[in-house]
Amino acid sequence: MHFSTLASAGLMATTTTAYPHVLNRFSAAKRQASGAQNVVYWGQNGGSAVENTDLSTYCTDDAGIDIIVLAFLYQWGNGIIIPSGTIGQSCYIGTDGTGQNCDDLATAISTCQSNGIKIILSLGGASGAYSLSSQDEGTTIGQNLWAAYGSPNATSSTTTTIPRPFGKTFVNGFDIDLEANAGNEFYQYMISTLRTNFAKDPSNTYYITGAPQCPIPEPNMQEVITNSQFDYLWVQFYNNEGCSTDTGSNLNDWITNIAGTPSSGAKIFLGVPASEDGATGTASGAKYYLSPADLATLVTKYSHNSASAVS
Template sequence: MIFTGIASLGLMASTALASPYRHTARQMACSTNMTVEQPSAPVAHLSNSTAPSNSTTTAPSSGSSGAQNVVYWGQNGGGTVENNDLAQYCTKEAGIDIVVLAFLYEYGNGVLIPSGTIGQSCSIDTSGKPQNCDDLAKAISTCKANGVKVIMSLGGAAGAYSLTSQQEAETIGQNLWDAYGGGSGGSVPRPFGDVSVDGWDFDIESNSGNENYQYLIAKLRSNFGSGKYYITGAPQCPIPEPNMNEIITKSQFDYLFIQFYNNPGCSVGGTINWDDWKKNIANTPSADAKLFLGVPASPLGATGTASGSKYYLAPADLNTLVGQHKDDSAFGGVMMWAAGFSDANTNNGCTYAQEAKKILTSGQTC
């Protein structure tokens, strides 16, 4: 099972909201004079789709066309506090293509409108009523105008969520659409007003009622029409996935942000089970889902302490891993947990998110 402590994808926020942390996105043209020492990273992080190599770096390549850089935002942990202005992560310089808002972590068992805390200011109660969410709504609008997708995530490593029936799942699915999708909202409050998200993410780390998620997702999809919305998931790497396997194989997912960390046997630092994941979703509704390399954004990102540093890949090692998969038609890009860890982890003036973007686009590190 995944570590469910301070930094796992995903931890629900503390109810004691931290003060905003102002962190301006760094330029992608990184200075070579700003080297920050990083803890040593493991040299072996091979995929089961690639023969072993004696090198921990790859030669520069043209990058991976269409690959996307994904960052979770909205939860602090491991001593990091992310920038409370989401729009700062949606500039061209930030290098992020998809921001996942974490989390709506209370729903089901009679609660029909998901609630949670997103960022350090915005909270949504079980009636759907928002508090201090106007600034976040404006930031989401800015992100979308800048071409950055914004996805709303449900679940997390800590929370109170379970679907007790098909009917409950379908009701929650419709309420999610009415609250955050392209509809009018009906009788459900819209926390972000007329601003909609680009999709819904499922980071389900409990196995209670998971047979009903297929109905929630189907109800969401029934509203999509001709609009472009996404269903994404953040499964752990073991197969069968202990909590999400039934959800993924019975529902249509567009992107899978696979957590290749915190699980010995399939994590970076060892041999990841990339090909096994391709086989796992073959002949399922998710057969065409793009797969993402999910990694911690700093040595503290996996567990919140130095104990998880074995799951961290230094930029050169991430470049190697991306190079092994960038030509695979199933490759979608890189996902990292999380924005605050990336901000605190700089190399040659680049955040880890900026490093990942440069790797994806040019095959080089900063």
């Protein structure tokens, strides 16, 4: 996120409705069987916003949420080979991989997954110190992420010395939200390593997702997206003049942007702020906020585009 904040995205394709969520004030219907999907970031917010500390609160049928992205691991690279960060109000993961006060979050993750909610772990964000310095570093970090957060049944034969902050609980994939472009040519090796490990666990499905900003070429993630296979892209259609929802998004250009790349099959989401101060943490970003009704109208516009690669 441009500003570390909770964000929302609605999948467009087979439905004409999608709803943003402010996670401490629900207004959404149950998850839809039509193919619509609602996605939120949870864990790090901008401004003074503080979400409910119990992640499982957002994993009921009435919440209308399909995927929750945990934010953020925000420190890695330059010799740090185990990403660290803070998720939620209490779970801290150190650069040695050990977790502090993460047990409640691990329990909530399991509850969400048992209710059919996918949980994705995000790397990056607006604040942090991260980059990759080499192909080897990217490969090593990818392997360590898998050892720490992949299914323990599938990781036991790989790396056994990496701590598991969530214990036996594992996530459903990894999100890449790069707000800097240092060393971005090496992320393809991190992602490739993750995908190689995904294939070793056929009993579970894992995803690589990304949160690029809307300008094309994307200033920080263009090389990553066009050289790696992403499954979902929740494009940030805010905080950038000319392609944000207040002036008309460039979603069709994004379809063209990923055509012919390893990410050509990625599902593209409308990434929008979940509240009036969600874009920047202040009232200045209110122009990027869309009411549920306005967002549904925008989704309808693109869902009927026969040339769209969104599904």
